[in-house]
Amino acid sequence: MTLEAIDVRHAYGDETVFDGVSLSVDPGEVVAIIGPSGVGKSTLLRLLALFDAPDGGEITYDDTPIWQLSEKRRLEYRRRVGMVFQEASLFDASVRRNAEYGLRVRQSWTDRLRHEVADLVGKSNGTGQALEALETVGLREQATQDAASLSGGEAQRVAFARALAYDPEVLLLDEPTSDLDPRNTAMIEDAVMEARDRDIGIVIATHDMHQAERIADRVGVLLGNEIIELGATERVFDDPNDERTRKFIDGELIY
Amino acid sequence: MLTPLVVDFPFEWNYIRSIIYVSLYVSLTAVALSTLFSLPIALFVGFKDFRGKTLVTSIINTGMGFPSVVVGLVVLFAVSNQGPLGSFDLVFTTEAMIMSQFVLAAPVITGVSLAAVSSVEQNVRDAAYAMGGTKLDVAFVTIKEARYGIATAVLAGFGRAISEVGSVLIVGGNIASSDGTSVTRTITTAIQLEARQGRFETAMLLGAVLVVLVLLVNAIVVRLGSDDGGYR
Numbered sequence: 487m488t489l490e491a492i493d494v495r496h497a498y499g500d501e502t503v504f505d506g507v508s509l510s511v512d513p514g515e516v517v518a519i520i521g522p523s524g525v526g527k528s529t530l531l532r533l534l535a536l537f538d539a540p541d542g543g544e545i546t547y548d549d550t551p552i553w554q555l556s557e558k559r560r561l562e563y564r565r566r567v568g569m570v571f572q573e574a575s576l577f578d579a580s581v582r583r584n585a586e587y588g589l590r591v592r593q594s595w596t597d598r599l600r601h602e603v604a605d606l607v608g609k610s611n612g613t614g615q616a617l618e619a620l621e622t623v624g625l626r627e628q629a630t631q632d633a634a635s636l637s638g639g640e641a642q643r644v645a646f647a648r649a650l651a652y653d654p655e656v657l658l659l660d661e662p663t664s665d666l667d668p669r670n671t672a673m674i675e676d677a678v679m680e681a682r683d684r685d686i687g688i689v690i691a692t693h694d695m696h697q698a699e700r701i702a703d704r705v706g707v708l709l710g711n712e713i714i715e716l717g718a719t720e721r722v723f724d725d726p727n728d729e730r731t732r733k734f735i736d737g738e739l740i741y
Numbered sequence: 742m743l744t745p746l747v748v749d750f751p752f753e754w755n756y757i758r759s760i761i762y763v764s765l766y767v768s769l770t771a772v773a774l775s776t777l778f779s780l781p782i783a784l785f786v787g788f789k790d791f792r793g794k795t796l797v798t799s800i801i802n803t804g805m806g807f808p809s810v811v812v813g814l815v816v817l818f819a820v821s822n823q824g825p826l827g828s829f830d831l832v833f834t835t836e837a838m839i840m841s842q843f844v845l846a847a848p849v850i851t852g853v854s855l856a857a858v859s860s861v862e863q864n865v866r867d868a869a870y871a872m873g874g875t876k877l878d879v880a881f882v883t884i885k886e887a888r889y890g891i892a893t894a895v896l897a898g899f900g901r902a903i904s905e906v907g908s909v910l911i912v913g914g915n916i917a918s919s920d921g922t923s924v925t926r927t928i929t930t931a932i933q934l935e936a937r938q939g940r941f942e943t944a945m946l947l948g949a950v951l952v953v954l955v956l957l958v959n960a961i962v963v964r965l966g967s968d969d970g971g972y973r
């Protein structure tokens with residue numbers, strides 16, 4: 487159950503974002519990717535989420551090269567991965583329906599239709615897994631509320647819960663707390679720790695060095711157009727191999 | 742002396758009911774078919790980049806204001822003996838009327854739906870995909886997010902179809918059967934006939950029905966526009 491980027495390169499048009507980047511995540515570990523804004527953290531996460539094919543190199547899951555598979559087979563792998571974005575991007579529906587979405591798309595069309603009808607006539611009382619996931623982020627009580635009525639922090643916690651609800655093996659978090667206050671940030675971080683304890687592999691992009699230090703087992707530093715440093719969190723922070731890492735951590739590198 | 746008065750009594754309910762029925766049957770069918778046709782196009786044009794996209798967009802925009810008599814003329818030619826659909830015998834039938842109203846409503850529904858689906862944020866579509874949705878699932882999410890705009894589009898298409906005269910007059914022929922019920926006579930074509938023949942009461946009544954229908958549709962559009970809630 488290892489998701490791996492091997493020597494990947496990605497470009498938008500002629501603009502190469504990074505080249506020769508390798509990164510893997512195992513079950514039950516938290517890997518942080520730190521680096522300045524615009525360096526390609528989101529791009530790397532999208533590759534790991536099997537959204538986009540890399541322009542070079544390979545993305546593998548359990549040693550299977552994903553982009554050599556048919557779209558149908560790739561979907562099976564894609565469904566073992568969850569992703570949370572910087573903006574909550576909730577659907578215009580109730581909190582519960584948001585949390586259930588991942589479970590719904592995995593059901594047969596007849597089951598989905600049945601649930602859809604049950605929801606319309608108000609006869610559905612929710613899926614256990616979705617409610618459990620909401621519990622994890624402390625929002626089970628808000629299940630029947632409109633997603634649009636939530637605060638920014640609550641919305642992001644729902645976004646986290648809905649990625650957790652279908653029990654992914656890997657979670658990719660793209661600066662999930664960068665718009666949040668300390669309290670909501672702490673709640674998301676607690677939920678990340680809980681997910682790790684359930685043996686989910688987590689990759690989190692962040693520009694918050696302290697967050698990486700708090701929650702990550704390993705840290706990768708993306709700078710220029712490569713990963714200049716990758717290792718155990720303590721080692722990277724206390725004894726970086728690359729001078730630029732030290733400067734970045736100390737805030738001397740301004741971008 | 743009394744007999745003509747009774748015959749001329751303005752409100753012949755069977756006649757009026759059959760006209761309303763034909764109108765609703767033709768316009769609702771045309772709008773339902775247009776919607777099925779237009780939504781995939783709106784999604785495709787809204788989210789795919791392809792060559793000729795600006796051309797397609799301007800065809801849609803032109804179509805929204807296309808004169809209905811011209812549409813009627815083209816459809817009449819298509820179903821006439823010389824036309825490509827001549828063998829189906831569709832001249833002066835409700836099927837031909839549905840075809841011409843389909844052509845009139847489809848650009849309106851496509852154009853308004855296109856604006857609605859284009860306003861759905863890419864973030865939200867990405868979220869559906871990230872949770873394991875297929876491209877079809879993402880399309881459904883987009884439709885759901887744009888549901889009020891799409892409903893407005895459908896109602897606008899219905900408004901155009903139910904109130905146009907030109908094309909249904911040409912392809913339908915404004916026919917009533919010998920028992921005095923409508924075959925291809927709609928509210929609009931009946932109004933012009935009744936008015937021309939001086940039967941103003943019937944014309945007025947049908948006019949009132951049409952206005953009520955259109956007002957009703959507008960009221961629903963306004964309601965939808967102010968509704969911002971999702972369902973539980």
Ligand SMILES: Nc1ncnc2c1ncn2[C@@H]1O[C@H](COP(=O)(O)OP(=O)(O)O)[C@@H](O)[C@H]1O
Nearest residue numbers: 498499503521522523524525526527528529530
């Ligand atoms: N869809 C896109 N099209 C073109 N350029 C993009 C796109 N997404 C990102 N970029 C560019 O790629 C670079 C990396 O972006 P991103 O991965 O979002 O960085 P980060 O998440 O680290 O801030 C930036 O220069 C950005 O402008």
Ligand SMILES: [Mg+2]
Nearest residue numbers: 527528660661
């Ligand atoms: Mg980013």
